[in-house]
Amino acid sequence: MEPVHKALPIARQQISMVTSPLRAAHRIRHKYLIMKRRRISTEHSEPTGAEGPGSRGTGRYPSPKGQEPLERTSKYRTKTAEYFTFEKVPVKTMKKRRSSKRRKVLYPSDTKRYLPEEKKSKAKNCLFLLSLIVFFQIYNAIENLDDNVLKYDLAGLEKTLKREVFGQLVAIDSLMDLLNDYLATHIHNKPLVLSLNGPVGVGKSLVGRLLAKHFRSVLSDHLVYQYFVLHHCPRQDNVTSCLQELAGNITDTVSRAEAEEKIPLLIFDEVEFMQPALLDFLQSYFQPDQPNEFLNAVYVLISSYGQGEITKFVLQNASSGMMRQTAKSEELLFIVQSLLTHSHPVWKHADIVPFTLLERTHIENCFLEQMMREGFYPDNGQLDELSRELNYYSVGKHQYSVHGCKYVGSKVNLLH
Template sequence: MENYGINGHQQLFDYITEYRNKGLKYDLKKKLFGQQVAAKVILKAVTGFMNNINPKKPLVLSLHGWTGTGKNFASQLIAENIYQKGMTSNFVHLFTATAHFPHEAHINKYKTQLLEWIRGNVSICPRSMFIFDEMDKMHPGLIDSIKPYLDFYNNLDGVSYRQAIFIFLSNAGGEKIVQVALDFWKLGKERFQIHLKHLETALSLSVFNNKNSGLWHTSLIDKNLVDYFVPFLPLEYKHIIQCGWSEMARKGHVPNKKVVIKMARDLNYFPKEERVFSLQGCKTISSRLDFYI
């Protein structure tokens, strides 16, 4: 982790912009494919928090689902609608478990570094965002070290963390989410009939009791400091097509229906015979499209 100094407060207003409620709503609707549950929860949670001039605690979101379902992308959309420079802002901090906290033997050092990093950056910018990726690979106990920063305190040693945003990204709980989606499909129900109430309680319990999760038996869950457990559903064939169209446009190509369909059909789906849900999601589409173009 690098030095958190960024020339004090002088650059603050060069990076922070007014929160774009309509922008986030548009982005979640038009760019985050197949995630109506996650989009609704994220929009309400972030908008409510940003419009609260005196929040009682930081906003804490825990995003769960299989790889390729849009968790990282959703956190990017949040950042882009709060900070002028989005993910490249000096006030957005991304931690990846395998890169930043690789060795279990160094967990005490990581705890100290993490506490100092968060405190230093929130001291500079109260509206700092911290994103923790690969929570399912994080050593149990590490994330508990930041519990005081997520709790209902006016300040700790002169620093208030109430305006900060913490986002956890994890594959843990993905199986539970997939099972709910499968159950709905088997009953002939539509995807839009799945709501947060069908997933949140079971998801939080699944993550809390998962020994391979960085949130295993964490006090953050036990003390109800995670505001929302946000489920990301497995993507269907039609969503892969949407991802393909979007990625072709992003690469500067004229969207080609034959190319996108060929790419989408060659991916793996489950159940095996019906081929309803994508195993990879949109994660590999960018590189795969290069093969078909």
């Protein structure tokens, strides 16, 4: 048992080594709290007298003149203190809120400044994708327009007109521009009305025949309708039957074209001999308030209306060399259109294409073309001799044929 009695003092000694510092710390903290309470209670119980500028930190109250200053005493102190200092009581302060404004970042003068890195926005990608989609839609629409025009082979038609018709390059260019714009789409709000006007023998009827031949080849025969007034309606007293026949032919042609989703061509030659009742009836098809099948059609009116004004305009501008530049000018179009609209309102809906006078060189080309068809191989002397037999307007160095190429065929037939 002796070893057990010897071990107990050792264990107690070890426990006392651990707990003794804790007890000492607890006593010190307890004494500190008591002293702190006493000091606070003493400061609150002492009177607050006014002190001079030199009396701060002293333990004496200010006394009347001639008396020694009173000393502060405390019931907790046995010995009066001559000097003492006041301890500051900790006061809770409110934390200032951080301002929401960001302070400026000041860079050192000896360092490089870099702009903040720009973050890529996803909206830019969406905008780029939208632009790409719109581009492809526009491109596809243009391709569709080109495909629709290719169906009518207008490039081949233009080559044929410029090869067969002499001296009317300005009129052919204007005609092809109107056809290209209209035939680019299938749906329209009004039909296209073309009015070919000019003197006799300048190529108006030839253009009408070439248009009919070309559209018959690219479309079909039943989508092209030619109406010759002196042939289809020769009698002036048979207007009612002419109207019924014309209405049936127009409706049949337009209905077939609508079924095949194509644009028909209707040509009316010798319109200057058409009666006013027929012109009134024809004007009803040019109005915008019609069924859709009647809005998708091309009408060609061929007449010699305005030939006097066109001839006068050409002769007045021939000497100054302005005719080739102003054949399609607004001045000539205004003169011809004002005359046509006064003759009948049907021309208010038409696009005027004026055909001008032919020069002598054009007449020689007409003779050459006609003689080649008849099997002749003429020389320049023979062409000059044949062209000299026709009548001309002479303006300075220019000579314009009075009747165009109208009598070229009859002159060539005399050579047999």
